[in-house]
Amino acid sequence: MTLLQLRVLLAVAEHGGFTAAGTALGMSQPAVSRAVSALESELDTVLLRRGRDGVALTDAGARAATHAREALRQVDLLRTEVAAVSGRVTGTLRLASLPSATGTLIAARLRGFAERYPLVTVRLLEGSDEEIRDWLDQGVVDAGVVTLPAPGLHLELLDSHEMVAVLPAGHALGAGDTVTYQALAAEPFIRSSCGCARVFEGVAREVGVRLDPAFEARELSAVLEMVGAGLGVSIVPAVALRTVPAETIVRPLVPRTVRTLGVAAAAGASPAARAFLEEVARTRKVVVPVSADAGRAPLAAPVDAARPV
Template sequence: MQLSQLRVLLAVAESGGFTAAAERTGMSQPHVSRSIAALETELGAPLLVRRRDGVTLTEAGHRAVSRARETVRHFDLIRPDVAGAGGQVTGPLRLASLPSTTGTLIAERLRTFSDRYPLVNVRLLEGYSPEIRRWLENGAAEIGVVILPEPGMHTVQLGTDAMVALLPRGHALAAAETVAVRELARDPFILTTGGCRPVILEGVRQAGAALDIAYEAGELSAIIAMVEAGLGVSIVPTLGLPADLGEVVTRPLDAAIRRNLALALPSLDRCTPAARAFLDHVLV
């Protein structure tokens, strides 16, 4: 059994297929397939169920991936830990971010961090809250941006993000200084499937309103386009909103609905030197 085989197994498990794993590892697809087949032969059990639309892990595969992730993680920490003893911070840093926070809260901090720690190899992943939580738990990312609360994680708050009403420019409420959540709830509502969904639903509940959810969408751009098309209204975070909203306007809400954003690590004691350095860099 070779370390390279374990890395291939993790790449296949995380990407869900041989082709995507080949792109991630820089190997050919046949090489990835042969590596997995050789590992299955050596372990004496099938690790993957091969399907036309990708692969899934068998029970043996889940166990193998768990051990492989732990083994690769400890191997990858040898060099950074030794370098850290000499005062250097090096090694990989996989940072997960929400799409709306990458450009607004993370990009500049990442630039100054890379200037300060040029030996750290940063890989940025983008996803929504459930994905980021899963990446942190399974070791696919060392540190990530989350929406509080995030129980079981060590978190450091980055800031708060106000939610606003999103309306077609010709809507009756578009000229109002503030929009009452109760009034907004009278229209067909387009609800995000992203991480701020629970924040919106709780804020609406506290305002004593009930939404008429007509559509759901994950991408902010899709929600904006649907509101512009007159399909409904929405509530969205201000971070990540484009400067030009076309025929859509935002208005403050009469009830303060905010999402609290934080950096999260599974454990402060067991985090990599690079992750700890990034956390300290943000706190400065």
């Protein structure tokens, strides 16, 4: 059994085929196939199921992939820890981010991180809050952006920002300076599944209403397009709205709703992951206290309806 065979197995599983895995690894398709066959022969079991829809892991293959991922992580950790003794941070940083945070909060940190640690290769994945927590637990990523509170995780505070109501242009609810949860609950609601829903749905429960989604979309851009088309209303993080689409209007929520994000590191974090958390801490301008009620700001907090989002 070789490290190359383990890398090939993971690449085939990730890309869903031998040819795509070969392209990613810089290997020919026959070489990829031979590596998998040799590994299956050594383990005396079938690891991959070939079908018309592509290639997928068998149950045995899924278990093998978990151990292969951990074995490769330990090898990478060995290299980076030894390099760190001499003051060099090397290796690969596997970082997961929420789509709404990548461009606005993570990109600038990655630019600074790359300048300070040019020997580190960064691999960025995007997923929902639940996916990122699973990836951290499984060791798929070294660090990830998560919504707070996140008990049991070693993390650095990233940002705290308001959630806002997004309405179709000309909607009656836009006549006021703010929008209540009760008013939104009476409208067709468009829910984003990327992870921010857990924040505003918690506040909705506290005020005694339910936001039943008429539509659901993973990407924020799709949510905004549906709102702009008049299909319903939504709640999104203000930090993700670099510009407000012409077909929509934005209003602060009542009660005021705040999402707090942190960058968490997986157990046994690599030097690269620890260095990135240090970069997040170094670049943080304002430290926001994090409590068990991090998803909700005091109701008496002022709301500036003219504040750009």
